[in-house]
Amino acid sequence: MPDDKKAELIVSRQVLSIPQRFATGPIMGRFLAELLDNRRIMAVRAPGSRCLLPPREVDAVTMQEAVEWVEVGPEGTIRDFDVVYYASPDPLTGETRDVPYIICWVDLDGAGEGAPLWHLLDAPDPGKVRCGMRVRAVFNDERCGCMEDIRHFEIIEET
């Protein structure tokens, strides 16, 4: 099809939206309640197994129920990170994060390896962020029982 004909074709624009609400259950529910009420990050594990973060009902490796609670963090070590330079709106709110922003995986103290928490990292100079840096969770004063109750992680300055 020639370009001038293509330009005449109608493009249909639509937005999908269905209000939904989700059960959190006893595991995710307690994790969120700990953030809300106690500014605490809690992981779960099956007896004798690795920690699970985010916490969930079953350890998929051993197929055992994760019934033990373990307090982890709020400090930890950056496992990996990514600096994001493009803006992508949240489909639910339409809000866009300021760029650049940094997504990091943090091995929280007490969680062992293999269960990093994913969150945002606030660093004044993204170019100076390195794997292995020590970080700490910063909680919002106003919390609602959601992952955003942790505002972000911040780098612990060496003294």
Place this chain on the structure above:
Amino acid sequence: MTSRVAICAVAQTKYEADKWDVRMQGMVWEVVKQVRAQTGLDFGDDGIEAAVTVSDDVFDARTISDSAVTDVVGAHFRGEEKVASDGAQGVYYAVATILSGKHDVVLLAGHCKESQAASRNMVTHLAFDPFFTRPVGLDYLAAAALQADAYMRKTGVTEDQLADVVVRSRQWAAKNPVARDATPLTRDDVLASPMLADPIRESFMYPITDGAVAMILASEERARDITDRPVWVTGLGNCYDSFFLGERDLAGNFALERAAARAYCMAGIKNPVTAFDVVELCDQCAHQMPQWAEGLGLCAAGGGAVWLAEGGPDCHSVNRSGGMLAGNPLMLGGMARVAEAVLQLRGDAGARQAQGAKRALAHGCCGPAGQLQVAVVLEA
């Protein structure tokens, strides 16, 4: 390679209006635990080798909704296939996986939380194409209403007869411990319920429901190790009708007749009227009880009104579980029918047991007004 496949274990959550205290993963884990306990099977080469899951992306608010449940179905390090359709089609997948020789023991797990959406109709609205049919307001309820209207005009099935189908569903549901809605209703109660989409009243439509179902299927050789009461899947058939409602005879059973014929051919069944001790059919809406009975060959095509008038549902032991009308979520209507058929054939159906049942027919459907039809023949 095995010559036939058995269902070795089944488990269902209680069906409820709103399981607000448990995640969908929690529902699935509950039934997976039960089928593992029933069989003693673990995951791995000597146990459950692969999984088939059943779920819906829009209800689960993510694409590739099976990714939410891989943890609880043992899919790490193993294979998993998702069926985005009725769970009876999941039975078909699991049986095909085993008959192919690829695996001997397969876990089938389905879930749906209709309560998660502010409106079930908003979800099924999205099943329609965004350009031609969604703009005119179609959803599964509106599609079922078009079908009900066409079917009632063609066959003469009356509103009173449909009300009696609902009353009967509640009577049987009272004997089913996992049934969602066993509140007794009279014909007058049903006829007083609000008109949603003419001729469908609220009570004619299955209620908003949450739940999960799991099964373990195995090759003949493994089935005999796993259980002393295997239920054999001896016939399977499925068929799609056109996606566009206007291209279909909504009062007829084009797809179901073909699905049933394929299942009966595989099972060697000549006369479905007398072939089954128990029938479970997927009645999302009251008029589908007689309509699907026609399509499955339990009565003559167009004979649904006479079949109801002559007590056909009781003669053929149809939906002793209460049926989908008593409350199963979308995706699990047919899967719950298969589960009930298994319970009946194993003699585990309690107060609703059809004594000495040896052969059962289970039916599932999915899509607007039953676009996809699945028939499953099961034998003790």
